[in-house]
Amino acid sequence: MFSHDSEALDAIRDGVRGLCANFDEAYWRAVDERKGFPEEFVSALTEAGWLAAMIPEEYGGSGLGLTEASVILEEVNRCGGNSGTVHGQMYNMFTLLRHGSEAQKREYLPKIAAGELRLQSMGVTEPTTGTDTTKIKTTAVRKGDKYVINGQKVWISRIQHSDLMILLARTTPLEQVERKSLGMSIFLVDLHQAIGNGLTVQPIANMVNHETNELFFDNLEIPADSLIGEEGMGFRYILDGLNAERTLIAAECIGDGRWFIEKASRYACDREVFGRPIGKNQGVQFPIAQAHIEVEAADLMRWRACHEYDSGQHAGASANMAKYLAAEASWKAANVCLQTHGGFGFAAEYDVERKFRETRLYQVAPISTNLILSYVAEHLLEMPRSF
Numbered sequence: 001m002f003s004h005d006s007e008a009l010d011a012i013r014d015g016v017r018g019l020c021a022n023f024d025e026a027y028w029r030a031v032d033e034r035k036g037f038p039e040e041f042v043s044a045l046t047e048a049g050w051l052a053a054m055i056p057e058e059y060g061g062s063g064l065g066l067t068e069a070s071v072i073l074e075e076v077n078r079c080g081g082n083s084g085t086v087h088g089q090m091y092n093m094f095t096l097l098r099h100g101s102e103a104q105k106r107e108y109l110p111k112i113a114a115g116e117l118r119l120q121s122m123g124v125t126e127p128t129t130g131t132d133t134t135k136i137k138t139t140a141v142r143k144g145d146k147y148v149i150n151g152q153k154v155w156i157s158r159i160q161h162s163d164l165m166i167l168l169a170r171t172t173p174l175e176q177v178e179r180k181s182l183g184m185s186i187f188l189v190d191l192h193q194a195i196g197n198g199l200t201v202q203p204i205a206n207m208v209n210h211e212t213n214e215l216f217f218d219n220l221e222i223p224a225d226s227l228i229g230e231e232g233m234g235f236r237y238i239l240d241g242l243n244a245e246r247t248l249i250a251a252e253c254i255g256d257g258r259w260f261i262e263k264a265s266r267y268a269c270d271r272e273v274f275g276r277p278i279g280k281n282q283g284v285q286f287p288i289a290q291a292h293i294e295v296e297a298a299d300l301m302r303w304r305a306c307h308e309y310d311s312g313q314h315a316g317a318s319a320n321m322a323k324y325l326a327a328e329a330s331w332k333a334a335n336v337c338l339q340t341h342g343g344f345g346f347a348a349e350y351d352v353e354r355k356f357r358e359t360r361l362y363q364v365a366p367i368s369t370n371l372i373l374s375y376v377a378e379h380l381l382e383m384p385r386s387f
C-alpha cells in the first residue's frame with residue numbers, strides 16, 4: 001500500500017505554495033515574454049532548501065525521498081510556474097549521489113545543497129542519433145591525467161544557469177564493445193572551465209521558454225577525476241536515474257493538469273454567454289470533468305511509482321506508466337482549458353497558452369511517448385523488440 005496524504009506532505013505543499021505566492025502568474029508571464037530565466041525564483045527555491053530535498057543530511061540536504069521531491073515540483077506547476085527551470089538538479093544530483101566517489105560527493109553535494117553550485121545540466125542527446133543513445137558519437141579519450149572530449153550534443157538545457165554538467169560520452173568505440181550499452185562513461189564537467197576552452201554553446205530558439213542549447217566539443221580537456229563511477233558503465237548509470245526523472249516529470253504534469261482544470265472550471269462558472277454561465281452546458285462541463293478524472297487516475301500511478309522507488313523496489317514499470325498517463329492527462333486538460341476559454345485562451349494574459357506550450361513538451365522530452373509504449377510492449381508484455 002502507499003499513502004499520499006500525510007501531514008508531512010501537506011506541510012511541504014503549504015511551504016512550496018507559500019514560496020510560489022511570491023512568484024505569481026504575472027511573474028512567469030513576464031519571464032516568458034522576455035524569454036528570460038526565472039533567476040529570482042530559482043534562487044528562492046534553492047535558499048529555502050527545496051532543491052536539496054533528496055540530498056542526504058550528511059551532505060547538507062534534507063534526506064527526503066522521491067515522494068516528497070515530487071510534491072515540490074507538482075506544487076510549483078500547480079501554482080502556475082514551470083518546474084522545467086529547476087528539475088534538472090533533482091535528478092542530476094541523484095546520479096552523482098548514487099555513482100560518484102566519496103571524494104566527489106564530499107566536494108560537490110554540500111555546495112549544491114547550500115546553493116553555491118548548480119548541477120542543472122545533463123548532456124546526453126545528440127543531433128544525429130536522437131533516442132538511439134548507444135550510437136552517440138561524442139568521444140572521451142584518456143590522455144594521461146586528462147580526458148579529451150570531441151563531438152556534439154543537442155537540446156542541452158540550463159547550461160547558462162548551471163555550474164556543472166553531467167556528460168555522457170563514448171570511451172570505447174562501439175565496434176570494440178561486447179554489448180552496445182557498454183563503453184560509454186559519464187563525467188562531471190565544470191562548465192566555467194570548459195566554455196571557451198573547447199566547449200562552444202549555441203542557444204536554440206524554441207516553442208517553450210526553455211533555455212536549451214547545442215554544444216560543440218573541440219578537444220575539450222577535463223581532469224581524469226571528472227569520471228563518475230567506472231569507465232564504460234555510464235549508460236547504465238544514466239538509466240538508473242531515469243525512473244526518478246520520469247516520476248518527477250509525471251508529478252509536474254499532475255500539477256499542470258490540476259492548474260488547467262481549476263482554471264477551466266472557474267472560467268466556465270464566470271463566463272456568461274447566451275445569458276448564462278457557459279459551464280451550465282454539458283458540452284462545456286463534461287470535457288473538464290473527463291480531464292479531471294484522467295489527471296486523478298494518472299496521480300494514482302505516480303504515487304505507486306514514488307512508493308516503489310522510495311522502498312527500494314524496481315520502479316521501472318510504474319515510473320514509465322506514470323509519466324505516460326500524466327503527460328497524456330495534462331495535455332488533454334490543457335486542450336480542454338484552452339477550448340473552454342474560447343478566444344481568450346489565446347491571450348497571453350490568461351496564461352493558458354503559456355502553460356499549454358509548457359506541458360506539451362512532456363510528450364517528447366525527456367522521453368517520447370512512443371518509447372514508453374515500446375518499453376511496456378517489450379519489457380512488460382514480452383512482445384518482440386522492435387528496434
Ligand SMILES: Cc1cc2nc3c(=O)[nH]c(=O)nc-3n(C[C@H](O)[C@H](O)[C@H](O)COP(=O)(O)OP(=O)(O)OC[C@H]3O[C@@H](n4cnc5c(N)ncnc54)[C@H](O)[C@@H]3O)c2cc1C
Binds near residue numbers: 125157158361386
Ligand atoms: C526543450 C527540450 C529540452 C531538452 N533537454 C534535454 C537535456 O537537458 N539533455 C538531453 O540530453 N536532452 C534533452 N532534450 C532532448 C530530448 O530528451 C529528446 O528530444 C527526446 O528524447 C527525443 O529525442 P529526439 O528529439 O532525438 O527524437 P528522435 O529520436 O529523432 O525521434 C523523433 C520521433 O520519432 C519517434 N521514434 C523514434 N524511434 C522510434 C521507434 N523505434 N519507434 C517508434 N517511434 C520512434 C520518437 O518517439 C519521436 O516522436 C530536450 C529536448 C527538448 C525539446
